[in-house]
Amino acid sequence: MNTDALPASPLAASGALTARPALPEPPSTRAADHGLRSVTDWAPIDAELQGLELISAPGALRALSRDFHWYSPVLQAQLADCRAGRVVRVSTEEDVLRVAGVAARHGLPLTVRAGGTGNYGQCVPLVGGLVMDVTPMMRVLEIAPGRVRAQAGARLADIEAAVREGGQALRLWPSTWRVATLGGFICGGFGGIGSTEHGVLRDPGNLLRCRVVTVEAEPRVIELQGEEIQQVHHAYGTNGILTEVEVALAPATDWVHVLVHFEGSPSGYRQLLDSAQRSVCGALRAFLMSAVDARFAPYYPALTGHFPAGRHALFAMVAPEALADFDALVRAQGGVLSFALNEAALLAAGLPPAWECAYNHTTLQALKADRGWTYLQVAYPQPFDPAVVQRQLQRWGDEVLQHQEFARMGGAPATFGLLLVRWRGAQRQAELIEEIERDGCTVFNPHVVSIEEGGMKTIDAAQIAFKRRADPHGLLNPGKTRGWLPGMARALPLASDKLHSPPSA
Numbered sequence: 405m406n407t408d409a410l411p412a413s414p415l416a417a418s419g420a421l422t423a424r425p426a427l428p429e430p431p432s433t434r435a436a437d438h439g440l441r442s443v444t445d446w447a448p449i450d451a452e453l454q455g456l457e458l459i460s461a462p463g464a465l466r467a468l469s470r471d472f473h474w475y476s477p478v479l480q481a482q483l484a485d486c487r488a489g490r491v492v493r494v495s496t497e498e499d500v501l502r503v504a505g506v507a508a509r510h511g512l513p514l515t516v517r518a519g520g521t522g523n524y525g526q527c528v529p530l531v532g533g534l535v536m537d538v539t540p541m542m543r544v545l546e547i548a549p550g551r552v553r554a555q556a557g558a559r560l561a562d563i564e565a566a567v568r569e570g571g572q573a574l575r576l577w578p579s580t581w582r583v584a585t586l587g588g589f590i591c592g593g594f595g596g597i598g599s600t601e602h603g604v605l606r607d608p609g610n611l612l613r614c615r616v617v618t619v620e621a622e623p624r625v626i627e628l629q630g631e632e633i634q635q636v637h638h639a640y641g642t643n644g645i646l647t648e649v650e651v652a653l654a655p656a657t658d659w660v661h662v663l664v665h666f667e668g669s670p671s672g673y674r675q676l677l678d679s680a681q682r683s684v685c686g687a688l689r690a691f692l693m694s695a696v697d698a699r700f701a702p703y704y705p706a707l708t709g710h711f712p713a714g715r716h717a718l719f720a721m722v723a724p725e726a727l728a729d730f731d732a733l734v735r736a737q738g739g740v741l742s743f744a745l746n747e748a749a750l751l752a753a754g755l756p757p758a759w760e761c762a763y764n765h766t767t768l769q770a771l772k773a774d775r776g777w778t779y780l781q782v783a784y785p786q787p788f789d790p791a792v793v794q795r796q797l798q799r800w801g802d803e804v805l806q807h808q809e810f811a812r813m814g815g816a817p818a819t820f821g822l823l824l825v826r827w828r829g830a831q832r833q834a835e836l837i838e839e840i841e842r843d844g845c846t847v848f849n850p851h852v853v854s855i856e857e858g859g860m861k862t863i864d865a866a867q868i869a870f871k872r873r874a875d876p877h878g879l880l881n882p883g884k885t886r887g888w889l890p891g892m893a894r895a896l897p898l899a900s901d902k903l904h905s906p907p908s909a
């Protein structure tokens with residue numbers, strides 16, 4: 405794909421932007437560039453993994469080497485040929501220990517795959533090797549007041565169903581929770597539905613405990629508690645394999661899903677953002693607060709008549725006792741309540757839940773109709789100033805559609821944008837990123853595969869130190885962290901010389 409085919413923006417043409425590389429250089433997809441060897445003979449590995457479900461059919465290998473990175477035309481091109489040589493399915497911690505040992509003894513690149521819903525090629529095996537599918541590890545192990553412990557491959561929606569029976573609920577989950585797993589959320593996710601009330605994953609009290617398997621000839625289990633879990637959180641499975649996780653629960657609430665619409669002008673969007681901002685800054689209990697501009701309406705066919713053409717929309721989940729205050733607050737800003745229903749009533753009416761209209765599900769609605777879109781993720785400086793969005797709305801016109809999420813982070817309000825961007829080539833994406841950063845915002849670049857170039861910006865020394873303990877040979881998900889260099893790997897105890905002929909130049 406020629407990613408630079410389209411003309412540069414007027415800003416660049418005027419010389420206001422200095423030439424900037426389109427997007428960072430991607431990591432190599434050659435095993436040798438990561439100090440690893442490509443597997444030439446799977447027979448001894450297959451033999452050692454006998455008894456586990458092993459997949460080698462080309463179609464299945466292709467499908468199980470992909471995730472939702474296709475949101476980015478850049479990653480779609482970059483990762484098109486990345487394929488596992490084998491996929492192994494595991495259902496117990498013993499299975500994981502066994503696979504980890506085989507990987508270490510054979511110097512085999514090993515990438516963990518769970519629901520496969522990540523957006524940045526997080527579970528795509530850059531250099532091939534073995535993919536370990538953990539979704540059969542799906543058991544909920546223990547439910548107690550305020551906490552649940554489950555195998556890492558358990559789906560979040562299944563965990564929720566189990567804890568709801570006892571009047572409890574997960575504190576936060578991604579909008580993909582029907583497929584996404586607990587371990588995948590912790591290793592690949594950030595926050596989501598529920599972050600309006602409980603903050604993001606890394607906020608104190610959300611993550612309680614986990615068990616991590618190391619990748620060594622004799623694998624071990626390391627237990628992490630509380631803050632220690634930050635060492636593996638959002639590390640893309642590069643520094644250990646989670647087998648069990650314990651997270652905090654909240655008392656269950658029968659949230660009211662509300663759709664409010666506002667006048668479709670720039671000032672109408674300002675009023676919408678002001679309403680959302682006031683809702684999350686006040687005492688009103690809300691689980692979700694998601695704003696989209698009027699141009700999203702055609703992408704919500706299930707909401708025809710409820711999300712009227714030419715009106716901006718605010719999707720919220722508010723506590724039943726907060727509904728009257730929320731209604732008064734939005735009305736004061738010119739908002740009109742389209743509906744306010746609990747989830748059972750909503751589903752009975754054939755309407756989508758608010759959480760399916762938020763976070764990256766919003767982007768998905770648009771992509772289903774038009775693959776010419778991509779997106780950029782933005783964190784706005786706090787305290788959030790809606791004027792920034794208003795200026796950007798006017799500056800970019802129909803090239804960028806506005807979508808903001810109102811959450812909490814570190815105990816304070818946090819506002820994120822998932823801007824829907826018309827794809828006009830990598831150079832134009834880089835220009836937009838620069839323009840957004842000039843406005844004082846932070847961009848979490850969704851067109852890159854490394855942890856650092858995407859969200860985290862800097863190398864997390866604690867995560868790299870943990871990788872030295874849990875993945876000393878550098879076999880886990882190679883290429884996904886810029887903090888690990890081939891020279892840092894401890895020499896492998898070789899299982900077979902045949903497999904480890906020196907890498908070709």
Ligand SMILES: Cc1cc2nc3c(=O)[nH]c(=O)nc-3n(C[C@H](O)[C@H](O)[C@H](O)COP(=O)(O)OP(=O)(O)OC[C@H]3O[C@@H](n4cnc5c(N)ncnc54)[C@H](O)[C@@H]3O)c2cc1C
Pocket residue numbers: 471472515516517518519520521522523526527538556557577578579580583584585586587588589590591592593594595596597639640641642644645646647763764765768881
């Ligand atoms: C439509 C859509 C909406 C989304 N909404 C949100 C959202 O609201 N919030 C959010 O944070 N994200 C969101 N995402 C991204 C993604 O869905 C979540 O991060 C999700 O939690 C990933 O879980 P998964 O089971 O699919 O993990 P996968 O995609 O399979 O894996 C994610 C990463 O974690 C690693 N991993 C998985 N399991 C383990 C394990 N047991 N041990 C070690 N490493 C492991 C993988 O190697 C990979 O690097 C969205 C994506 C899409 C496509």
